[in-house]
Amino acid sequence: MRIAIIDADLIGRKRHRFPNLVCMKLSGFYKEQNCDVCLKTDYNGLRDFDKVFISKVFTDTLVPEEVLELPNVTYGGTGFFYDKAPKLSDEVEHHMPDYHLYDEWVYEQLAAGGKRCEYTYYLDYSIGFLTRGCFRKCSFCVNQNYDRVYVHSALSEFLDPERKKICLLDDNFLGCDAWREMLTELKETGKPFQFKQGLDERLLTEEKCEVLFSGKYDGDFIFAFDNVADAKLIEAKMKLARRFTNRVLKFYCFTGFDRADKWDDEFWRQDIFDLFIRIEILMRHKCLPYVMRFNRYVESPYRGMYINIARWCNQPSFFKKKSLREFADLNGKDSACYKYLSDFEEKFPEVAYFYDLKFERSSKDGVQEIKDC
Template sequence: MKIGIIDADLIGRKKHRFPNLVCEKISGYWKEKGAEVYLLMDYNLPDFFDYVYIAKVFTDTPVPDFINKLIGKKDNPNEKVKIGGTGFYFDKAPNLPAEIEHHMPDYHLYDEWIKNEVSRACKEAEQKGKVFNKSKFMTQFKEYTDYSIGFITRGCFRKCKFCVNQKFDHVFVHSPLREFLDPSRKKLCFLDDNFLGCPQWKSLLEEIISTGRQFKFKQGLDERLLTEEKCRMLFNSKYDGDFTFAFDNISDYELIHEKLKMIRKYNQKKSVKFYVLVGFESTDAKDIENAFKRVELLLCYRCLPYIMRYMDKNNTPWKQSKYRALYVTIARWCNQPSIIKKMSFRDFCEANQALHKNKNTLCSAMKSMVDFENEYPEIAARYFDIRFGEDNLNITK
């Protein structure tokens, strides 16, 4: 048997650097059956493959038209080609067969690709007369080389309309840790949808901590479910990198404010990041104001905001907004920690203007800020000069 596997996001997204767990599980399953498995880097599908599996996570990852035509077709004209993932089906993605879903991932599926990437970068450095720093270059592949990856729980009860996770109305234990734990890998990465919503969260977290490994929840955690006990365990654990949460709805403002106080009480060392969803409820001035209001609260608590511009499987509403350039500028300001820690939004726009080649015109960042300030001076006065770590809301008083 010869099996081809295509990670569509790896091919279609230049900066994509995270393994597709489905691809690794499929590879592990077929290798155990003695098949030859190949990670394919294009869509030229040779006839000698018995099956070709194509997985896609992101809806905007481009794939050839003949692949898109297979979506949802029960009478697949090419039985050899099988597609799956939220990138194709959004919230209606079919489940993997149990024997694949619960198979140990093949953590070596991407080895040859990484080797080729290193070789390519080394040759490019030599051609430019530069010294190739392999150790530094390899950091971008850490999720491929250092982590055991899996879902210890699945499901969520929130039913957020913008989320692809709509299949379940509760959180439940999904896989035993041993199912995907590779003893040779020093770290753990969990893709759980809402771990803290699982009734067994404590025993599961205790098991994770008992491994002695650093760990992280890639999709973030639901801060609205934090309690004193959860905070004590989480913030005293060997957590890997930033603690990541989400501030999607302005309606949660007061609740999240209370949870931020709790986080501050138990966390003094680790960086905390919040995904901030914009462009979902609307793409008007009110949405811009709500975004800044959430960012302001996070900055007061020295938390890093990360702007997530909403998109669904069919469109990206913010791109049709009159404030499109402003959405881009806010994201550029917030999503670079080294910048937002030092600059207010106004500072950032002025810095962009200073680098603009044509001094007689406004750069896109400056123009988006000036136009909005002229239209809504009261919003600009309230938020354009807020800074990281400053107590703009008098939260300590």
Template sequence: MKVGIIDADLIGRKKHRFPNLVSEKISAYWKEKGAEVELKLDYEDLDVYDHVYISKVFTDTPFPKNIVESDRIHMGGTGFYFDKAPNLPDEIEHHMPDYHLYDAWIDSEVEKARKNHDDNEEAEYQKLINNPEYDEKGKLIVYEKKDFDEVNCRSQFKEYTDYSIGFVTRGCFRKCPFCVNQKYDRVFRHSPIDEFYDPDRKKVCLLDDNVLGCPEWKSILTELINLKKPFKFKQGMDERLLTDEKCEMLFGANYDGDYTFAFDNISDYDLIHKKLQLIRKYTSATNIKFYVLVGFESTDAIDIENMWKRVALLMEYRCLPYIMRYQNKNDTPWKMSKYKGIYITMARWCNQPSFLKKMSFREYCLANQKRHKTEGTLCAAMRALTLFETEHPEIAKKYFDLKFK
């Protein structure tokens, strides 16, 4: 039996750096049955496999139109079916993942990086040999080749190599219309941690949709804490469900990376404000991040203002906003907005903390203008700022000069 596994997002998205858990489970399932399993990095020669499994998470990941599902080709994931994605068979869903599925690909990527590094170093060396350069004192500049840093290169693949990954809960009761998680109206325990936990791996990554809404949240956090390894919930947690007890456990744990929440609706403003005060009662951590959904209810000035209201509140409590521009399986509304430039520029500013923490939105746009190469014209960021400020000066005056303190 020969099985091909295709992670469509890995092929179709630049710098995609997160393993497809379904692909890893399918691989482990078939390897256990003695099959020859291969991670395919293209869509060629699929007829040489007895079965081909193609998984896609993101709806906008490009995919060949000529490939269709059949008895031999199996396709799944939210990227294909959005909120109607079929469940995996239990024997695959609850199988320990194959954490080595991507090993050969990672090795290949490291070797490519090594070759590019060596080629660039040699090119720089030859340039100085053929065209000697001298410093300000007239001394010949000698080029010293730098060794390839394999450890640093491999660090970009840490999600593949360092983490045990899985779900301990499934479902959500919120039924948010923009969310793919529509199958269930409750949060329930899905699997024990040891179903996907590899003690040889340094950390644990949970993909749960709303773990804080599970009646067993306390026992789950206790189990994770007792592993004595850093852990994180990759999806945005529901801060509306935070209590003193939950905050004490969550912010006292050996947590890995950002605490990630979501601020999707302006209607939750007052409640989120109270929860931000609660968070700051238990931690002064600077790694508190909130997804900020935009472009869903509208893509007009009202949506831009509501985005800014949420961003300003998060900045007040030294939390990092991360702009999430809404898209569904059919279209991307913000791309049709007259304020498309604001959505793009806000995301570029907010989603890079090094910019957000050092400069206001206006300062960020001005910095882009200074790097603009075409003299006498505005860069894209300044065009976006100028258009919106001209039409809505009161909103711009209130928000465009805010600084992260």
């Protein structure tokens, strides 16, 4: 059979820096059945194939409706169905990914002037899930169908010995009872590994810190600080982590989501102040925020604040050296950034305190606080 595999996000988004794991598993399975498999990077000529599989991760990636109606097309993924996405068959789900599916496309990008580092996940990483599930049931998260974290697959299912690194996509790895055994196996490979979706800081213990931070970790350790109500617990865990590592700790800071579902002016104001409080706490403990905005932030009367706080935080070279006020000054007094911050400060003068926070100064204080404790 002739099989076309389409990564819809590859077609529909300007930047694509991560392969679609489902697409690679489908390719691996059908190539093993001696099918002629190709990665299709457009929607032309799909009737010429016996089967066409389309997958997408992001809900805002557009796919033409007429394509989805073709009789030889099967489509799936959270981008289409969110938490109602149909599962893959076990034989596909647990198949070794075809890590060469994207080769031709990657080489085209490199030949056109792309930097190799931008395609490292296509070229250097074994990718998969050791565990699935999460018990948190956060209202903004796709993982609504689980009550626990469970072992999903063996490392051998997706580990390519020829690839230098390992990337895990687990939802809440530290919530699994078998975390120690799996971390030990990862360390025994001798390969650098990372948890790209982040880890649950609230679940850290001395034992977990000792094992996790002694591993050959790839890049920054990433956690999440999504709710200011968790501040006391998160701060305690940061102090615990700092007893075991001086490595960069980065925290996803989710913002722009109203858990009370009111979406009024008071929510938007308080949400921005809550974000600043989290940023200040992270500064004190020499940790970096990475601001992630819920898509409804565009409805906020303070939309520009969300954009510029994210621009400041998500560029560590600026965040580590400049206060938010200094960052706005760099953009110039005629810039939209400067205007957004000025208008917000005029309306809420108390925000000035947060505008003048600096990572260098705050993190030094935080390190001293940790030593004292």
